[in-house]
Amino acid sequence: MTKFVLRESALNLLERIGEQGGYSHVLLDQEMNKRRLSAKDGALLTEIVYGTLQNKRKIQFQIQPYVAKQKKIKPWVKWLLYMSVYQMVYLERIPDHAAIHEAVEISKKRGHKGISSLMNGVLRNVQRKGVQDPSTIExxxxxxxxxxxxxxxxxxxxxxxxxxxxxxxxxxxNLKRLPMSVRVQPLRISRDEAITNLKERHITAIKSSVSEQGLLIEEGRIIDDRLFTEGFLTIQDQSSMLVGEMMDLKPGLTVLDACSAPGGKTTHIAEKLEDQGSVIAYDLHGKKAKLVNDKATLLQLQSIEARQADSRQLHDLHERETFDRILLDAPCSGLGVLRGKPDIKYHKSESDIFALRKIQDELLHSVAPLLKVEGKLVYSTCTVDRHENEEAVKQFLTNHHEFELDPTFAEDLPEEMQGSAGHTAYGIQLFPHQWDTDGFFLTRLVKKKEVSDRQ
Known part of the structure; x- marks a missing residue:
């Protein structure tokens, strides 16, 4: 792919994400697969798209003196300015003249002479005079x-x-790129075998300390490797792997995954069960439930059955005290995953947090009766907002006296997480700057025997 076509592709993606609400990670994957990009071109496209999204508000401020007199700029022109300034200011390996030339040529192709003149003028000013410094803001x-x-x-x-x-x-x-992490399917390959196998194809991986199945990819493109495409490993953030590690699983248990798509945690549960037991997984949308079944098939896991249902209505499908373990990885604001999905911070509002909390409360209340006495319920989110995390658990425990925080929860955490960092009265909050993972909340509750016996 020529650099001109690549930048056109980046602009189209940014416009679809920024103006139409498209999901950055989904559209980027689709574009790279459609165009069959080389590793080098794919890396540059990803850098331009994610980097521009991550720094959009700062870039807007930086170039404001050069566009202040413009009454109205078309959305595509703004995004072309943002991505061009990102390349000039933040990417040392791209010469200014190359970024400016391509931006002007795209402007000529998509617009008219006035737009290309504007583009050239703004970017030349950035080149000569630099950008406005936000550190001066009081x-x-x-x-x-x-x-x-x-x-x-x-x-x-x-x-x-x-x-x-x-x-x-x-x-x-949140401005830094999230390390790529993967999880091995231990019934098919060990971590040591995977490391050796990947090294043969110039992919460098090291062991994660968060999960005994986790690997961090230090170098190489894992998404095209046969271990990924053939189901020997799956992409999953370390914080997400922590869920399976903390569910206290053993072969033969019956497990409910109430909000399962796209299936990373579901399949991890089945692997921790050694594929001996039953994992009933639900998602509100049938297509997403199919994704979970497809992932299970790829990883050669037989114990998973994914179905479509609203998990607030599972009492119509299952008897009380059916499950040994329940995972509620609740729908949330996603404010912990901004490193990998930077568009979220522009699409969410404070009101979304409160609307989602209502759903979280309803889900917790609905699945609680389905847990067996002395069974364990893990509640997790990929957000860092207390209203969705600690306060949701506190409210649940206030209304459900038959549950308590599992007293062994902290002891079962990975050794490096057993200190005070992130620990609250209701679970553990992982911050991206502390663990270099997604922002993530996790807790484990247990249904008490003596309360159930009195009912």
């Missing part, structure tokens, strides 16, 4: 918001919940 929340391209409401909310130090560290970490 209001601290506004400065952090601009410097790290997070909405101001979100910065203020995190400051209220966690203070300035955690908020600033988390916002800056």
């Amino acid at each position: 209001a601290k929340a506004v400065r952090i918001s601009i410097e790290t391209s997070h909405p101001e409401w979100l910065v203020s909310r995190w400051v209220e919940q966690y203070g300035w130090e955690v908020t600033e560290a988390m916002c800056h970490q």
